[in-house]
Amino acid sequence: MSSVRRFVRHLDSLALVVLLLAPAQKLGAQIILPYPPRRYPAPPPPSAPRILDDDDRSGFRLGAAYLIGGSVTAEKNGKRVGPLMTLFGWQLEHQFPTGRKDLPVPMTEFIVLVGGIEQGIALPSASLLIGMRQPNGWEAGVGPTITGAGLQIAVGAGVTQTLGTLNVPFNLAVAPGRRGASISFTTGFNYKRGS
Numbered sequence: 001m002s003s004v005r006r007f008v009r010h011l012d013s014l015a016l017v018v019l020l021l022a023p024a025q026k027l028g029a030q031i032i033l034p035y036p037p038r039r040y041p042a043p044p045p046p047s048a049p050r051i052l053d054d055d056d057r058s059g060f061r062l063g064a065a066y067l068i069g070g071s072v073t074a075e076k077n078g079k080r081v082g083p084l085m086t087l088f089g090w091q092l093e094h095q096f097p098t099g100r101k102d103l104p105v106p107m108t109e110f111i112v113l114v115g116g117i118e119q120g121i122a123l124p125s126a127s128l129l130i131g132m133r134q135p136n137g138w139e140a141g142v143g144p145t146i147t148g149a150g151l152q153i154a155v156g157a158g159v160t161q162t163l164g165t166l167n168v169p170f171n172l173a174v175a176p177g178r179r180g181a182s183i184s185f186t187t188g189f190n191y192k193r194g195s
Contacts, residue, residue: 056093057160057167059190063087065115069180073123073148074116081119087184089113095133104132109141113186123147127154127173137161145175152177165192 067083074081089112096106108130115123124147131141137160145154158171168189175182 056095057169057190058092059090059167059188061087061089061091061111061113061169061186061188063171063184063186065182065184067180067182069177071116071123071149072177072179074121076148077121079121081116081121081123085116085123086118087113087115087186088117089186091188102135104134107131107133107139107141111186113184125175127156127175129154129156131156133160147175147177147182149177149179162192166190167192 063086065085065087067081067085070083071081091109091111093107093109098105108128111127111129113125113127115125125145127143127145129141129143131139133139138157139159140155140157142153142155145152152175154173154175156171156173158169160167160169162168166189169187171186173182173184173186175184
């Protein structure tokens, strides 16, 4: 019987040691690893580099035009102009979003330009182009243009690059006339709007 009592006393002592060591073990684990391991959120997926949110590209334009066959408007005013001239103006545009960013966006552009200011003459023109813009920024359009020489057709194409919050367009347009053609290059910039 005494051996059973000794065994129970040893068991009680062992239980007491286990009860006393359990908090110490937890405390020791907290000292070794005071902070839980950090979990970093997954990086967001890369966004598309181009622009097809409801992004209005209206803004000023500047560039140059080359007139093949001369300027009928200048001749009507009794003036002569060189074939290469500067252009200054403004573009208004409206997009018709399709609701899908992977599809081209139909759009209209109204462009008013004045050429020849550096030669002491103002040669105005106004164009209404109807076209499409691809998700990567490439665009093309066609429509009527009116100048002092009358009504003609214009065809334009270009691309818009984004630099931070700026849109920077590069456009080339050709407007054949009765006596030649006008070839123009325009650029500009505006704040990226939309979202």
